[in-house]
Structures are given as structure tokens and as C-alpha cells.
Amino acid sequence: MKTQIEADGQRENSTPRIVIITGANSGIGRAAAMQFARAGHTVIMACRSPQRAEPVRREIVDTTGNRAVSIMEVDMSSRDSVRAFASEFTARYPRLDVLIHNAAYLSHGDTWRVSPDGIEIAFATNVAGPFLLTHLLLDWLQRSEDARILHAGSNIIKHYFNPKTELDLTTLREEPVGQRPAPVYHRYRRSKIALLMLTFVMARKLEPLGVTVNCLEINGARMSPETLAKMTLPYRIIGRIQNIFFRPPEYMANSYVQITTADRFRGVTGHNFNDKQEPMKPGSSDGTPLKQQLNNVFGTTHYPDFADNSELQETVWTACQESTGLASAVV
Ligand SMILES: NC(=O)c1ccc[n+]([C@@H]2O[C@H](COP(=O)([O-])OP(=O)(O)OC[C@H]3O[C@@H](n4cnc5c(N)ncnc54)[C@H](OP(=O)(O)O)[C@@H]3O)[C@@H](O)[C@H]2O)c1
Known part of the structure; x- marks a missing residue:
């Protein structure tokens, strides 16, 4: 029977779900795992380090009293690891209701790095991994009455309001030659615009299957010391300053929960939501060029x-x- 509970001032549907959250051992993913567990859902923390994840799992179980919280190992940048995860998941669980692609490579300032399969690491982790995992779990998602996928986007895509910014996906296997080595920050923003595009294509393809796909444009959540430690010094300093203004991860985590469980989002697909859970519109807002420019940079109503x-x-x-070897993707 469906009941309604109040969560952070909004109504969510408390029908028990089976929920996968990638990268659930820290930041927004961790806060989301806590909120889903508190609401009584079954939570699978899909993490690359069970050692780092176990204290978090214990804390969630102790705090919420929900014992249906488990850790399953996955390295989202590795095809073999994603495949092994999907096989284990389908052996252990009867269906999948919610799939949250939260994990991301965001070690800003890092230099060129590739995944175990030789793919640029930000694209491999943030785009190709989610693409592969979604495909491998598609049958299990279709067993759900109300399957929802959510991608963790970023307001870093605002760079693409600049008409000179391009999307070059020809350099996924080899570091671009003859150019100043671009820090991973540039490749991170490429991965996040690609993830939004993937959201739109995936939503169209999965709609006939009854699976929704949306993106949440995250515009800042306080970063943990561990996350900042992965960045080079200049980005770490910027991150520490940003943290003064950013909201705690629980704020965005609440949007994860709402978009993937609330009745008002049932059947809603193909959107880029802002932090107020409103669908953003393409293009610039109305007004003078200055107003448009300001809205592009600071606003949360439009995406490029x-x-x-x-x-x-x-x-x-x-x-x-x-990148994934899924030449004949299922959909
Ligand atoms: N915080 C912000 O201001 C902000 C802004 C815009 C967008 N976002 C997006 O929000 C999401 C969550 O960010 P966050 O701030 O909560 O960051 P976070 O605390 O650093 O969490 C990222 C998580 O992803 C995991 N991860 C990284 N690479 C992985 C891999 N190959 N396989 C599996 N897991 C992997 C990390 O695991 P380890 O602990 O093992 O490294 C960590 O658990 C990300 O998609 C990020 O891009 C955040």
C-alpha cells in the first residue's frame, strides 16, 4: 500500500524501492544513501572501495535502523568492473527501481589520465560507465513498475553558453598533441555536457520501455576534505572558498530522493532539473544582452x-x- 511521508517539506512516495547509488561513500551520494535508507528503501552503495564505504554503511544502518543497506564494489571507469557489478546485482536482486549515476571523476588540475580500458578518465567514469551500467541493468529496470534513472549533472556546463566552446570527442583515447595540456577541469566539463546530451537521447530511447531518465544540474554542494585533497592546490583553494558559500550535500541529496521517488515526477522524463527541482529551459532567458549574460552565469533557469x-x-x-564496446547497444 502506498503511503505519503513528509520529507524536507516535500511529499515523497514511500513505496519501498531498490536503489543503486554510485559513489555513495562520500558527499552527495553518501547523504542520499542516508535519506533513502531513512525512508525505508533498499540501498545499494556502488563504490570502488569497500574499505572506505564500510564505515559509511555502518553509520547509515546505525542512524536509520534500516539494515537493507549494502555495499557492492564497482569501478565506474572500467568495463570489466561494471559488467561484474551488473552480474552480481542481477543475481542478488529481483528488480531495480532507481539508478542514480552520482559517481564522478573530479580531480581538478590532474593531468592526462586514462581508464583501465584506455579511455580518458573523466569521460570513462562520468559518461561511458553510466551508459554501460544502464544498458546492462535495463531488463531489471523494466521489471519495476516505476523505474527512474538520474544523472548527476553540473553547472560547469555553463561554459557552453559561449558559442566558441566546442565538444571534441576525438581525443578520448589519446592526449591532444600540439596543445597546452588541458587540466582535467576541461575534460570534466566536456563529460558533464556529454552526460546531459546522453540524458536526452537515453530518455527518448527508454520512454517506450517505461524507464525515465533525467539529469539534475548541481550548482554547488560543500565538498569533503577527501574530495578537495584529490585536486591540485589552486583548485583546492578555490574549492575551500566555494565551500563557504555552498550548501551541505544533504540539500542536493534531497533532490535525488524527490526526483526518483516523488509521485509528481512519475513518468517525467528527459529533463535537466535545477536545484529547486524545476525543469530548466534551453537557451538564454529574455532581456537585454547583459541580463542574459548574468542569467547564464548565475541563473538556474536555463541550460545551453x-x-x-x-x-x-x-x-x-x-x-x-x-568506449564501452557496446557496438550494438540494446536500445
Ligand atoms: N560538489 C559540488 O559542488 C558539485 C557540483 C557540480 C556537480 N557535482 C556532481 O555531483 C556528484 C557528486 O559529487 P560530490 O561533490 O558529492 O563528490 P565526492 O564527494 O567526491 O563524491 C564522488 C564519489 O564518486 C566516487 N567515484 C569516483 N570515481 C569513481 C569510480 N571510478 N568508480 C566508482 N566511484 C567513483 C568517489 O569515490 P572515492 O571516494 O573512491 O573517490 C566518491 O564516492 C558528482 O557527479 C559531481 O560531478 C558536484
Whole structure:
């Protein structure tokens, strides 16, 4: 029987769900795991280090009294690891209701790095891994009456309001030559615009299957000392300053819970939501060029319509297929 509970001033549907959250051992993923557990859902913390995740799992179980919280190991940048995770999950659970692709490589300032499969690490972790895992769990998602996928986006995509910014996916296997080595920050923003495009394509393809796919544009959540420690000094300093203004991770985690469980989002698909859980619109807001510019940088109502370019969306889809070896993707 469905009951309604109040959560942070909003109504959520408390029908028990089976929920996977990648990267649930820290930051927003950790806060979300706590909130889903508190609401009585079954939570699978999909983490690359069971050692780092276990104290968090224990804390969640002790705090919420919900024992249905488990850890399953996965390295989202590795095809073999994602495949092993999917096999184990499907052997252990009868269906999947909620899949939250929260994990991300965001070691800003890091230099060129590739995944175990030789793919640029930010794209491999933040885009190709989610693409592969979603495909491998598609049958299990279709066993749910109300399957929802959520991608953790970023307001870093605002760079794509600049018409000079391009999406170059030809350099996923080799470091671009003849250019100043770009820090991973640039590749991170490429991965997040690609993830938004993937959201739109995936939503269209999965709609007939009854699976919704949305993105949440995260515009800042306080970063943990561990996350800051992964960044080089200049980015760490910027991160510490940003943390003064950022909200705690629980705030964004609440949007994860709402978008993937609340009745008002049932059947809603193909959106980029802002932190108020409102669908953002493509393009710039109305007004003078100055007002538009300011809104592009500071606003939360619009995303660059760059992401709506269907040719580029196809390029992202193809890059995902090539990076994962899923040449004939199921959908
Ligand atoms: N915080 C912000 O201001 C902000 C802004 C915009 C977008 N976002 C997005 O929000 C999401 C959560 O960020 P956060 O701030 O909560 O960061 P976080 O605390 O650093 O969490 C990231 C998580 O991803 C995991 N991870 C990284 N690489 C992985 C891999 N290959 N396989 C499996 N897990 C992996 C990390 O695990 P380890 O502990 O093992 O490293 C960690 O648990 C990310 O998608 C991020 O891009 C955050």
C-alpha cells in the first residue's frame, strides 16, 4: 500500500524501492544513501572501495535502523568492473527501481589520465560507465513498475553558453598533441555536457520501455576534505572558498530522493532539473544582452541549447558505444 511521508517539506512516495547509488561513500551520494535508507528503501552503495564505504554503511544502518543497506564494489571507469557489478546485482536482486549515476571523476588540475580500458578518465567514469551500467541493468529496470534513472549533472556546463566552446570527442583515447595540456577541469566539463546530451537521447530511447531518465544540474554542494585533497592546490583553494558559500550535500541529496521517488515526477522524463527541482529551459532567458549574460552565469533557469543539438547528441551516443564496446547497444 502506498503511503505519503513528509520529507524536507516535500511529499515523497514511500513505496519501498531498490536503489543503486554510485559513489555513495562520500558527499552527495553518501547523504542520499542516508535519506533513502531513512525512508525505508533498499540501498545499494556502488563504490570502488569497500574499505572506505564500510564505515559509511555502518553509520547509515546505525542512524536509520534500516539494515537493507549494502555495499557492492564497482569501478565506474572500467568495463570489466561494471559488467561484474551488473552480474552480481542481477543475481542478488529481483528488480531495480532507481539508478542514480552520482559517481564522478573530479580531480581538478590532474593531468592526462586514462581508464583501465584506455579511455580518458573523466569521460570513462562520468559518461561511458553510466551508459554501460544502464544498458546492462535495463531488463531489471523494466521489471519495476516505476523505474527512474538520474544523472548527476553540473553547472560547469555553463561554459557552453559561449558559442566558441566546442565538444571534441576525438581525443578520448589519446592526449591532444600540439596543445597546452588541458587540466582535467576541461575534460570534466566536456563529460558533464556529454552526460546531459546522453540524458536526452537515453530518455527518448527508454520512454517506450517505461524507464525515465533525467539529469539534475548541481550548482554547488560543500565538498569533503577527501574530495578537495584529490585536486591540485589552486583548485583546492578555490574549492575551500566555494565551500563557504555552498550548501551541505544533504540539500542536493534531497533532490535525488524527490526526483526518483516523488509521485509528481512519475513518468517525467528527459529533463535537466535545477536545484529547486524545476525543469530548466534551453537557451538564454529574455532581456537585454547583459541580463542574459548574468542569467547564464548565475541563473538556474536555463541550460545551453548546445546540448539540444541532435547531431552532437548522436556523436556522444557513438562515443559511448565505442568506449564501452557496446557496438550494438540494446536500445
Ligand atoms: N560538489 C559540488 O559542488 C558539485 C557540483 C557540480 C556537480 N557535482 C556532481 O555531483 C556528484 C557528486 O559529487 P560530490 O561533490 O558529492 O563528490 P565526492 O564527494 O567526491 O563524491 C564522488 C564519489 O564518486 C566516487 N567515484 C569516483 N570515481 C569513481 C569510480 N571510478 N568508480 C566508482 N566511484 C567513483 C568517489 O569515490 P572515492 O571516494 O573512491 O573517490 C566518491 O564516492 C558528482 O557527479 C559531481 O560531478 C558536484
